[in-house]
Amino acid sequence: MEPFRLAALSDRLPASAGQTQGVDPGDISRSWQRCRMAGLAPEQNRVDQPHFSSAERRVAAERRSTLITHARPIMDYFYGQIKDSGCVMLLSDDTGLLLESAGDLDFCNRAAKVALTPGASWAEDARGTNAIGTALIEGKPIVVNGTEHYLRHNSFLACAAAPLTEPGGKLLGVIDISCDSRRYHPHTFGLVRAAAQMIENRIFEISFAHNTKLRFHYSSECLGSMVEGAIAIDEEGVILGANRSGFALLGLRPEDIGTQEFGRYFGLTMRDLIDMEHRAGGRPLVVHPRRGETLYVSVEQTRGPLIRRPPLSAPEAPKxxxxxxxxxxxxxxxxxxxxxRRxxxxxxxxxxxxxxxxxxxxxxxxxxEAGPRANGPFVAVNCAALPETLIEAELFGHAPGAFTGARKEGSAGRIREAHGGTLFLDEIGDMPLSMQTRLLRVLEEGVVTPIGGKPVAVDFxxxxxxxxxxxxxxAEKTFREDLYYRLNGLAVSLPPLRERTDxxxxxxxxxxxxxxxxxxGTPRLSPELAKAFAEYRWPGNLRQLSGILRTACLMLDDDETELCLHHLSEEAMLDLTTQQCAPKNVEQPGGTLRAQSDAMIAGAVSEAGGNIAAAARALGISRNTLYRRLAAMRTH
Ligand SMILES: Nc1ncnc2c1ncn2[C@@H]1O[C@H](COP(=O)(O)OP(=O)(O)OP(=O)(O)O)[C@@H](O)[C@H]1O
Structure with a gap:
């Protein structure tokens, strides 16, 4: 590759580069240097690629579904503030692939002409210096304005972007606001950083909704604000995650998550914290982590006291x-x-x-989690959910540009991502035969060969x-017998719920x-509901039970302690009560649960002479539910 020549670079890098308020000029020149080293030329037109197919976008969106779910409402909120100002707000994943956008139609159309649109990758090595790709590499917020873009055809843009990090410190993606460079306003940079912080805070809160959290800041006024630091801890005081301010205020590193106790950073033991918390009576605690430093801390517990431990003299219950x-x-x-366990x-x-x-x-x-690889990754792949055309690249990875539409930067693949941890292949019975052969080779040889790449040793x-x-x-020859024996070091059969005695x-x-x-406290079941549950056959097993209980709990009034039939959704009530009235042997001809329930509905409607309101009353369900069930019966 041609060696980098500073003179050539400075010839082209505009004199105004990196003069945007709050931006380090070095970020832009480093990025230009990388682009030249990667062999990009400013006059190149790279509008057409890399662009992902809709199936690849679906996989990427599934991989980042938590990010999209929590970022989308915040994007909509921020876009609402800048609407009609000729801009677009974009969300990318950690590879630079654009996942979501919200913007003014006119500007979106202009942006689409340079592929600034969902489905395109804005990784720096694909599109040269740009806010999204460069923020990903530099790991910090950045503005790239006008001619600071390495590719000339992007120089009409001004883009401000901020990386998004998960509570464990890993990069999740980037949020960006782009507009015409003539209309760029310095406030945009602040706006995009605020949006990033709000998205990260939201993901932190959702991820640790059920954990004890410490919120802190050097200024008591900042407690409860967007800039407060926050960490979640487990019962032993180990830090499970932190928000961006939490990382910054405590000087945490990603490798401290899951390994370090909070006490190290606050100069406190867990017991000190409990004692102080009791004495503080809800006011923020004042702690002095280091000489001359005062940190205000509020403790947020999701249930009960900070730690429910027996008195010190009593033996501790085994964890x-x-x-x-x-x-x-x-x-x-x-x-x-x-x-x-064996x-x-x-x-x-x-x-x-x-x-x-x-x-x-x-x-x-x-x-x-119970094994020695608990600190390694847990990578779950649903083999039935992946389209056959994608499963190979998804599982085994691919070298840069290995096939049409492949990611420029290549992909490690899910098997390599599981290195040092556990690979969970769900619905393996649905894996295509050609993939079975490749998987067998990985299991036999302990190496994975990405498409178009070299073998790499893996251990999982x-x-x-x-x-x-x-x-x-x-027997049908849709699953390889030799692979079956490889998978089956230990086969464990989980009983269906109807056969469980617990x-x-x-x-x-x-x-x-x-x-x-x-x-x-925890509600209990009414005797009537307990009987109905005991007699039900639970075709959806634990998922169905858990879903029914979740909805029922939401129906409880604050002071209610007993779950009754009327707390159930109408569908659940109908399923349970229909089966109770039905003969025990539900497997007899025509005796599926749905068939029995349908028969009961049809009987009630006919008995009521077609009067839906009367039939619904007789069945103990609402008219809407009855209409829904009748419509479903018609389509069966
Ligand atoms: N031991 C358990 N205790 C409480 N709830 C459970 C338990 N096991 C499963 N569940 C509930 O049932 C749901 C489904 O469980 P899970 O996804 O493990 O089932 P599965 O056998 O993998 O299903 P599928 O074959 O459809 O993938 C869970 O999301 C959870 O709500």
């Missing part, structure tokens, strides 16, 4: 690990957990089998799951989770 937490008393589940840490592939919603995903995560624990019957698939304990466990923070 439940993730697998033990799934043991609620069913003998088959207990046996499965004991078997899993192979923990021995790199034996685990195959989880069970009906949909039986808890396979929960188990896979618990195996990861494989957990796979399926609700499919392998013997049929093997329903009350499970219900209680779920209610504890769903009713966290209620003043009157």
């Amino acid at each position: 439940l690990d993730a697998l033990a937490a799934l043991d609620t008393g069913d003998e088959r589940v207990n046996r499965a957990i004991s078997q899993l 192979v923990l840490g021995r790199k034996v592939p685990v195959l989880l089998q069970g009906e949909t919603g039986a808890g396979k995903d929960f188990f896979a995560r618990a195996i990861h 624990l494989l957990v796979s799951a399926t609700h499919a019957d392998f013997s049929t698939r093997i 329903l009350p304990a499970l219900i209680n466990r779920i209610l504890e989770r769903e009713a966290q923070g209620r003043q009157v």
Whole structure:
């Protein structure tokens, strides 16, 4: 590659480069230097690529679904403030791929001419110096205005961008505001940084909704404001995550998350914190982490006192690990957990089998968390959800530009992302045959070969799951028998909920989770509801149970302590009560739950002479629900 020549660079870099308020001029010149080194030429027209197909965008959007969910409302809010000023607000992922936009139509049309539109990558090596790609590389907010853009055809733009970081310190993406360079206003830079902070704070709050949080600042007035520092801690005081100000105020590094205790940064032990908190009576605590420093701290607990520990003299209850937490008393589940425990840490592939919603995903995560790889990544891939054309690149990765539409920077692939941790292949029974052959090779040789790239050694624990019957698939030759034996170091079968003997304990466990923070404690089931639950067959297993309980808890008044049938959604009530009235053997011909429920509805409507209101009353459901069910029956 041609060596970088400063003279040539300074010839072209505009004299005004990096003079935008608050921007380090060095950021722009470093970026130009990188562009030249990458072989980009300012006059190049790179409008057409790289642009992602809609299927690739779907995968990228799924990967960053949390980011999109929480960024979108904030983008809409900020865009509302700058609407009609000829600009567009953009969200990209951590590779520079544009995921979302909100902007004025006229300017969006101009921006689309240079591919500043969802589906295009604005990575710096693809589009030269630009706010999104350069902010990703520099890891800080930046403005790129007019001729500071490396590619000439982008020089009509002024763009301000700020990176978005997750509470563990990893880069999530970038938020950007772009407009015509003649209309750039310095406030835009502040606006985009404020939007970034709001998005990050929101993700922090959602991620740690159920954890104890410490909020802090050197100025007591800043507590409760957007700039306050915040960390979430576990019961031992270990820091689980922090917001941007939290990282800055405490000088945290990403590697401190999950490894360091909060006390180190606050000059306090957990016990000091509890004592001070009791004495403070709701006022912020004043702590002195270092000589001459005063930090104001407020403690936010989501449930009960900061730590519910027995008095010091009593022996401490043993801490439940993730697998033990799934043991609620069913003998088959207990046996499965004991078997899993024997192979923990021995790199034996685990195959989880069970009906949909039986808890396979929960188990896979618990195996990861209870084992020695808990600090490594847990990478889950749903083999049934990926289009066949994408699964190869997604799993095995690809070299830069390996195929048409491939990412310029290449992709490590999910298998390599799981290096040092656990790879969870859900619905493995649906993996295409050609991929099965490649996966088998990875498992046998311990190396993964990205498309168009060289083999790379990988080390991960494989957990796979399926609700499919392998013997049929093997007989039909849609699943390789040799791969099946490779996956099946230990096969664990999770019982369907209707066969479990620990329903009350499970219900209680779920209610504890769903009713966290209620003043009157965890609700219990009314005898009538407990009976209906015990008799129900639970076709959707734990997912269905958990969904029904979640909705029912939301229906409770603040002072109610008992969940009754009337707290259930109408659909759930109908399913439960219909089956109660139906004959026990639901598998008899024509006896599926849905068929019985449909028959009951049809009977009630006919008995009421077609009067929907009367039929709904007789069934104990609303007219809307009845109309919905009748419409569904017509389409079946
Ligand atoms: N042990 C458990 N305790 C409480 N709730 C659970 C438990 N296991 C599963 N659930 C609930 O059931 C839901 C579905 O569980 P999970 O995703 O693990 O099932 P699955 O067998 O992987 O389903 P699928 O085959 O459809 O992927 C979870 O989101 C959770 O709400």
